[in-house]
Amino acid sequence: MDEARIARRGLSPRLWLAGGWLLLALLAAIFAPLIAPQDPLAQDLMLERLPPFWLDGAEPGYWLGTDSLGRDLLSRLIFGGRIAFIVAFAAATSACLIGSALGLIAGYFGGWADRIISRVVDVWMAFPPVLFAILLVAVLGTSLSSVILAIAIIDWTRFCRVIRAEAMSQARMDYVESARIAGYGRTGIMLREVLPNVLPSVVALLSLEMGIAVIVEAILSFVNLSISTDDPTWGSIIAEGRLSIHQAWWVLVFPLITLILTVLSFSQFGEALKARFDPVLR
Amino acid sequence: MSACLDIRGLSAVLPNGQRVLRSVSLTVQPGEVRALVGESGAGKTMIGKAVLGVLPKSVRVVEGDMLIEGEDLGQLDAKARRTLIGARTALIPQDPLTALNPSRRIGPQMTDRLVRILGWSGERADKRIRQLLDEVQIRDPERVLKSYPHELSGGMRQRVLIAAAFAAEPRLIVADEPTTALDVTVQKQILRLIAQLQRDHGTAILFVTHDLGVVAKISQKVSVLYAGKVVEEAETAQLFAAPQHAYTRALIAATPRYTDPYASLKPVDESVLAGLAAEIAAADQSWRPGHG
Ligand SMILES: Nc1ncnc2c1ncn2[C@@H]1O[C@H](COP(=O)(O)OP(=O)(O)OP(=O)(O)O)[C@@H](O)[C@H]1O
Ligand SMILES: [Mg+2]
Numbered sequence: 249m250d251e252a253r254i255a256r257r258g259l260s261p262r263l264w265l266a267g268g269w270l271l272l273a274l275l276a277a278i279f280a281p282l283i284a285p286q287d288p289l290a291q292d293l294m295l296e297r298l299p300p301f302w303l304d305g306a307e308p309g310y311w312l313g314t315d316s317l318g319r320d321l322l323s324r325l326i327f328g329g330r331i332a333f334i335v336a337f338a339a340a341t342s343a344c345l346i347g348s349a350l351g352l353i354a355g356y357f358g359g360w361a362d363r364i365i366s367r368v369v370d371v372w373m374a375f376p377p378v379l380f381a382i383l384l385v386a387v388l389g390t391s392l393s394s395v396i397l398a399i400a401i402i403d404w405t406r407f408c409r410v411i412r413a414e415a416m417s418q419a420r421m422d423y424v425e426s427a428r429i430a431g432y433g434r435t436g437i438m439l440r441e442v443l444p445n446v447l448p449s450v451v452a453l454l455s456l457e458m459g460i461a462v463i464v465e466a467i468l469s470f471v472n473l474s475i476s477t478d479d480p481t482w483g484s485i486i487a488e489g490r491l492s493i494h495q496a497w498w499v500l501v502f503p504l505i506t507l508i509l510t511v512l513s514f515s516q517f518g519e520a521l522k523a524r525f526d527p528v529l530r
Numbered sequence: 531m532s533a534c535l536d537i538r539g540l541s542a543v544l545p546n547g548q549r550v551l552r553s554v555s556l557t558v559q560p561g562e563v564r565a566l567v568g569e570s571g572a573g574k575t576m577i578g579k580a581v582l583g584v585l586p587k588s589v590r591v592v593e594g595d596m597l598i599e600g601e602d603l604g605q606l607d608a609k610a611r612r613t614l615i616g617a618r619t620a621l622i623p624q625d626p627l628t629a630l631n632p633s634r635r636i637g638p639q640m641t642d643r644l645v646r647i648l649g650w651s652g653e654r655a656d657k658r659i660r661q662l663l664d665e666v667q668i669r670d671p672e673r674v675l676k677s678y679p680h681e682l683s684g685g686m687r688q689r690v691l692i693a694a695a696f697a698a699e700p701r702l703i704v705a706d707e708p709t710t711a712l713d714v715t716v717q718k719q720i721l722r723l724i725a726q727l728q729r730d731h732g733t734a735i736l737f738v739t740h741d742l743g744v745v746a747k748i749s750q751k752v753s754v755l756y757a758g759k760v761v762e763e764a765e766t767a768q769l770f771a772a773p774q775h776a777y778t779r780a781l782i783a784a785t786p787r788y789t790d791p792y793a794s795l796k797p798v799d800e801s802v803l804a805g806l807a808a809e810i811a812a813a814d815q816s817w818r819p820g821h822g
Contacts, residue, residue: 429615431617441634
């Protein structure tokens with residue numbers, strides 16, 4: 249209750265820290281060409297493996313150092329954020345729309361609609377998700393849209409399961425019955441009475457899913473199955489960093505920190521938003 | 531003039547064949563309050579849900595008719611039935627917390643039905659709702675209309691629901707134990723409010739309760755339900771003065787009196803219940819849908 253009250257006053261540190269980091273990362277990604285100190289693709293063998301700014305041998309303008317080809321790490325991280333956020337928003341939103349809609353229908357209408365949807369979800373979830381993603385991308389080809397598609401195709405079940413359960417308990421509530429007595433149609437009740445009550449969960453899941461999408465994209469890049477361009481992605485930087493861990497630890501550590509901060513922020517931001525949206529907690 | 535509600539020989543069964551309603555017949559005349567009493571599990575709520583067309587999927591009506599103001603619900607298609615029930619009836623539910631949508635403000639929740647279902651203008655609906663809030667003695671309608679349900683007390687929520695029930699001038703209200711979930715101190719006020727609005731609006735009420743004290747206060751007629759069967763029906767005064775059925779007598783004897791709350795309090799006699807159970811079992815033996 250305390251946390252909820254703090255959240256209402258807009259002072260929740262969780263909300264501000266998570267939201268602040270996400271906003272910063274997002275703005276950096278959007279305005280990457282203006283912000284990035286260097287060209288993320290420019291190689292310069294004279295500048296290879298420069299350490300971050302506080303260590304001996306650092307060069308001004310290369311804040312986080314350079315990789316083994318002499319490319320500026322900070323600039324690569326900033327540009328890598330573009331793909332991370334595009335994937336996060338597109339994949340999570342698609343998964344959310346498909347999964348929430350099916351979950352709402354299954355949970356509220358029940359009957360055969362529920363039986364069919366629940367069966368599909370069960371079958372779907374029997375596949376290990378990362379293997380499933382790698383398989384899909386291998387089939388669909390390595391491009392931005394196939395990565396997004398793969399994540400959406402795999403992860404809609406997350407939304408479906410949770411929203412189904414919530415819609416189901418909402419459907420048993422007396423106010424749904426009252427709405428039926430008053431003469432509302434079933435679809436109208438689902439959208440007007442049930443949907444607003446499951447929305448806080450949808451928002452929390454959506455934010456969490458964005459974090460998951462960032463990780464999945466990184467994993468796919470890591471195994472060289474993401475976007476087949478030279479554009480940096482967090483996953484591909486991590487993959488490169490792993491190879492030079494002994495000579496240049498920063499190439500691995502900074503993208504990992506960026507990734508972890510972003511993923512954590514998405515999940516914390518979602519939880520905080522949920523507490524804010526929920527009228528009973530508010 | 532046809533009855534406001536006329537239930538004729540209604541029987542309903544569960545999937546396992548168990549009967550929950552046994553040839554129930556009862557009428558509610560226009561402007562009259564009919565109490566429906568019986569112990570927990572007797573089927574009171576089932577009757578209310580049957581009237582309002584919201585029986586659980588597992589419960590199947592196997593015989594009988596229901597008429598609202600002379601219109602046979604069984605003769606109407608599903609859509610026409612919903613329209614008729616929506617326009618002429620309303621529910622005052624038992625639990626005022628779960629009967630309101632927690633994520634919507636009271637105001638829109640109350641006007642929505644008038645505007646969307648009955649096609650009123652927003653302005654007219656708003657005026658009407660304020661008038662009703664005044665009738666249920668809510669003194670700060672501005673605040674209440676802007677509130678979420680959890681921000682109001684139980685008594686306030688029930689007032690809101692009573693106002694909502696009367697707002698569209700239904701001919702029949704089903705009140706299912708409308709005071710049970712409330713504080714004892716609030717129960718009386720709510721009961722008085724329902725009685726007041728019922729008189730002012732001339733609305734017929736099917737009043738479900740297990741409390742004979744409430745029956746005596748609010749109703750003109752009573753039906754006594756036991757195990758889904760109406761064992762006695764009478765004018766309220768008549769029922770208390772000269773109960774005909776052994777179960778009714780036992781029920782009255784089991785009701786505490788304010789004058790002597792302990793001396794008169796004794797549980798319903800075992801032998802009466804045993805007799806009833808045997809009677810009902812015998813009836814079930816020979817019962818076939820449509821011939822009961
Ligand atoms: N959803 C349901 N599905 C199947 N059977 C049910 C359902 N709800 C209630 N019943 C059964 O139907 C019978 C009548 O229940 P009902 O709720 O009408 O009783 P009641 O008289 O309203 O009792 P109470 O005073 O406790 O509210 C009970 O035996 C109960 O177990
Ligand atoms: Mg009941």
